[in-house]
Amino acid sequence: MKALILSGGKGTRLRPLTYTGAKQLVPVANKPILWYGIEGIVAAGITDIGIIISPETGEEVKSLTGNGDRFGAKITYILQDxxxxxxxxxxxxxxxxxxxxFIMYLGDNLIQNPLLPFxxxxxxxxxxSLILLRPVENPxxxxxxxxxxxxxxxxxxxxPKDPPSNLALVGVYFFDRTIHEAIANIQPSPRGELEITDAIQQLINTDKKVESCIxxxxxxxxxxxDDLLSANQIILDERSTCKIEGNIDGDSKIIGRVKIGSGSQLVNCSVRGPVMIGDNCHLENCFIGPYTSIADRVTLIDAEIEHSVILSEATIENVNHRIVDTLIGRRAKLTTAPQRPKALRFMLGDDSQVELA
Structure with a gap:
């Protein structure tokens, strides 16, 4: 049994973040989304994994994810031009x-259920073929x-414009070798792509055994x-623990499940979990509220943040109104002028700089 993980695509729905990086590498609870899929597949006993990559972000995926040793797997990278x-x-x-x-797994999906029973x-x-389904409100x-x-x-x-059901295909599929013949017998869709739904329908049309699980x-x-922030909240809720490796001064307060990485320093901060703070961060005069993930080497000074994801090496200084529901990219800088706004909500790509006047 093998696995095929799709980690290509342009990630248009997460721009501007994905102008400079792969959407599958955006972190949830300080771990790339792609890695959750790899770990789930390995937990099911499948260790021979192919990852589809694109020319734009493939090298980043390869560099960060490696050859599979960290997961107990062997990873082969396959370029989709x-x-x-x-x-x-x-x-x-x-x-x-x-x-x-093989199992085919879309690399930007997260599911709660273990894969082994399927x-x-x-x-x-x-x-x-076995396909996984989930009822949705917008089929x-x-x-x-x-x-x-x-x-x-x-x-x-x-x-479909007129959906025949509300059962959406989750991005996880199991296939026998018969899928290859089915793909060879389909034509591109009106949008110019070979659709996996058409290939599965071809299996059905030729009386192959196609079942589903909900x-x-x-x-x-x-x-x-918003989906990524929801994922961050759920993962922190289910998997976060209390582990303090950094330095916390006597004026700081830690409440609930909070993880603080090595080399990080908190000065006069209040942190209310579940929260995850990476390595070598500096936080001073900050409130960090629930469901916030802060990656490595982030600097926060005079800031209040909750229900947000802050990527590595970002800097937020002197923003004294609470930041919520926010995704801030790598190396982004957010500061404010003396006149302060009443409410803040952002999505900032990598290397952004914002000054609030």
């Missing part, structure tokens, strides 16, 4: 996949499925700012 669809990604990965069954069902029932934005009373998939439609845990597509 153009974003020509999910089925196209499978097509160019065929030399890596061979005749092996993998066992896929194997035990000797399926050609027009997704590929949706019509299923029978036993979970068999009857029909798939990509982003997730009972959460599913997060982190392609937008």
């Amino acid at each position: 153009t974003p020509a669809g999910l089925a196209h990604a499978v097509k160019i990965a065929q030399p890596f996949l061979g005749d092996s069954p 993998l066992e069902q896929f194997k035990q029932q000797q399926l050609d 027009t934005a997704f590929g949706v499925a019509v299923v029978g009373d036993r979970g068999q998939v009857l029909k798939l439609v990509e982003k 997730l009972d845990g959460w599913w997060l597509d982190t392609g937008k700012k």
